[in-house]
Amino acid sequence: MHYPEGMPSPEELRQRIENGIPGASAEVRSVDGVHFDAVVTAPSFDGMSRIERHRLVYGLFENGELGGAIHALSLKTETP
Amino acid sequence: MSEQTENTLRTAIADAISSNEVILFMKGTPEQPMCGFSARTVAALNALGASxxxxDVLPDPRIRQELSSLSNWPTIPQLFVKGDLIGGCDIVTELYESGELAGTLGVEQPTEPAPAPPAEEDGYSSPPLEIENNLKG
Known part of the structure; x- marks a missing residue:
């Protein structure tokens, strides 16, 4: 599918998550370029609550980006 | 917008969180959710018979703004139980599917929980927007 210029792509999101969380691997999908599904696996999630894991990922995005250019980011977090 | 109004709003949100054992900030109302993620979260709570x-955060964007800065959580919906943020749609759905949500809410787990309905995309066929918040016990 074609992603409009200036809009985030699943590949960009994947890189951002993997660069932002040491050792993380992410699978990111989107059917429409604005709603994203991500499965993130990271060793640093170990010992963290669900809330803390989600906050860590959300923290990689600019203020207003989630709910803005990225309408929604559905997250599943796992440890390796 | 004066600083005082923002503080008043933030205080009202904090009061709502502390005075309701289970409170959901959502887009739309439980009867007419305006977003698939809010709908899905309501469905999980309803499936457990939780009150x-x-x-509704939609009538005024400041509600969402103040809520997010209060909770340190960027997205809607947000579920609070006994004053603590439990999470958004993903976490509530995970907790529902694992059976943990009933314990969190202090309700009985049904013997055969129905799977949560799939999240639908935004854009429910626009029902009239309710202006007043729907606070119910």
Whole structure:
């Protein structure tokens, strides 16, 4: 599918998550370029609550980006 | 917008969170959710027969803004139980599917929980927007 210029792509999101969380691997999908599904696996999630894991990922995005250019980011977090 | 109004709003949100054992901040109302993620979260709570207060964040963007800065959570919906943020749609759905949500809410787990309905995309066929928040016990 074609992603409009200036809009985030699943590949960009994947890189951002993997660069932002040491050792993380992410699978990111989107059917429409604005709603994203991500499965993130990271060793640093170990010992963290669900809330803390989600906050860590959300923290990689600019203020207003989630709910803005990225309408929604559905997250599943796992440890390796 | 004066600083005082923002503080008043933030205080009202904090009061709502502390005075309702289970409270959901959502887009739309439990009867007419305006977003698939809010709908899915309501469905999980309803499947457990939980009673909850609900606040529609849509009538005024400041509600969402103040809520997010208060909770340190960027997205809607947000579920609070006994004053603590439980999470958004993903976490509530995970907790529902694992059976943990009933314990969190202090309700009985049904013997055969129905799977949560799939999240639908935004854009429910626009029902009239309710202006007042829907706070119910």
């Amino acid at each position: 909850f207060a609900a606040v």
